Amino acid sequence: MSSPRSQQASDCFDDLLDCIIADVASECHRIARLGLDRNLEEEEEELRRSVQARVADQSSGGEANGKNVVDIFGQTHPAIASEIFECMNCGRPIVAGRFAPHLEKCMGKGRKARAKATRSSTIARNRHSRGSPVSVYAPYSSATSTHRVPNGTVGGVGEEYADHAFEEP
Amino acid sequence: MRASINRPPTPDAEEDPPQKELSLREIINIKLIESGEKEKLMELLRERLIECGWRDEMKALCRAYARKKGRKNVTVDDLVQVITPEGRASVPDSVKAELLQRIRSFLVSSSL
Numbered sequence: 001m002s003s004p005r006s007q008q009a010s011d012c013f014d015d016l017l018d019c020i021i022a023d024v025a026s027e028c029h030r031i032a033r034l035g036l037d038r039n040l041e042e043e044e045e046e047l048r049r050s051v052q053a054r055v056a057d058q059s060s061g062g063e064a065n066g067k068n069v070v071d072i073f074g075q076t077h078p079a080i081a082s083e084i085f086e087c088m089n090c091g092r093p094i095v096a097g098r099f100a101p102h103l104e105k106c107m108g109k110g111r112k113a114r115a116k117a118t119r120s121s122t123i124a125r126n127r128h129s130r131g132s133p134v135s136v137y138a139p140y141s142s143a144t145s146t147h148r149v150p151n152g153t154v155g156g157v158g159e160e161y162a163d164h165a166f167e168e169p
Numbered sequence: 170m171r172a173s174i175n176r177p178p179t180p181d182a183e184e185d186p187p188q189k190e191l192s193l194r195e196i197i198n199i200k201l202i203e204s205g206e207k208e209k210l211m212e213l214l215r216e217r218l219i220e221c222g223w224r225d226e227m228k229a230l231c232r233a234y235a236r237k238k239g240r241k242n243v244t245v246d247d248l249v250q251v252i253t254p255e256g257r258a259s260v261p262d263s264v265k266a267e268l269l270q271r272i273r274s275f276l277v278s279s280s281l
Contacts, residue, residue, distance in 0.1 A: 008197060008281070009272040013265065014257070015198075016207075016214050021256045023215075024224060025248035028231030032243045037232060 197281055206275050210268065217264040226259065227252045 031037045054070050070076055080097035087094045089106045201207035218224050234251045235243045 005273060005276055006269075008194070008276060009269050011194065012197065012201070012210075012272045013268050016211055016268070017257060017260065018253075019211065020215055020218060021227070021252050022245075022249060024227045024256075025231065025245050025252055028228055028235070029243055029245045029248050032231070032235040032240045035240065037235075 197276070200279050200281065201275070204275075204279070210271060210275075213271070214264070214268055217267065218260070221261050221264060223256070223259060223261070223264075227256055230255060 051070065051074075081095075083096045084093050085096060086092070087099070087102060087106060089103070092102075092106075094102050198207075201210070230252055231248050234248065238247070
């Protein structure tokens with residue numbers, strides 16, 4: 001093996017290594033300056049510990065806490081969602097956090113709601129009675145009737161719908 | 170003879186040998202880059218140095234230095250100076266041998 005060639009090869013290697021060293025230095029410099037590395041400063045570390053403690057609480061049991069948790073963007077959310085929007089069933093303005101109970105009443109799980117609802121949906125059902133399933137309803141959750149009103153029903157049947165299982169002819 | 174006919178001797182006669190070494194090195198570098206071999210060698214070296222933990226050691230050195238000096242007072246040059254001696258010394262022999270072998274065969278195959 002000729003000595004000049006070994007020397008050249010060694011020089012090449014050193015050159016490559018210097019490039020890689022520069023890359024590592026540059027990356028570490030960036031991490032240091034941007035504060036991306038956790039343990040670089042004591043104060044920052046304590047700050048991060050407190051934030052992390054909250055985040056850890058959230059991830060392990062945060063649903064139970066609900067309040068004072070921090071999401072990945074550092075935002076906190078109130079326990080009850082307060083945005084107001086329009087119910088797509090009755091058109092009333094509803095607070096988002098109260099939407100589920102409202103929807104129960106609005107779409108009907110109790111007798112009163114169902115009686116009220118069947119009146120309005122019967123009309124809708126009559127329009128669709130010849131061919132398509134009713135699209136106004138969500139399926140009921142009561143024990144007696146869990147299926148949609150089948151095709152071909154005529155109005156008026158719906159009023160008894162609530163009380164007994166519906167039989168197909 | 171008129172003075173203007175005689176051309177004065179080229180002034181940099183003594184500087185030729187150093188220039189030749191430099192330009193050979195440059196020729197090698199150019200050939201490495203043009204053939205794409207330099208990039209392959211870099212990738213190979215990078216990969217080996219990551220595998221053997223060398224990169225993590227260097228990053229640890231940087232972190233320690235940054236912690237000592239203060240995160241915002243660090244410069245790239247500082248870090249290069251911090252890592253270079255240890256970096257050059259701690260490359261595993263097998264990695265160095267592998268790279269040298271590849272470089273040598275490149276030099277041979279390019280008749281350099």
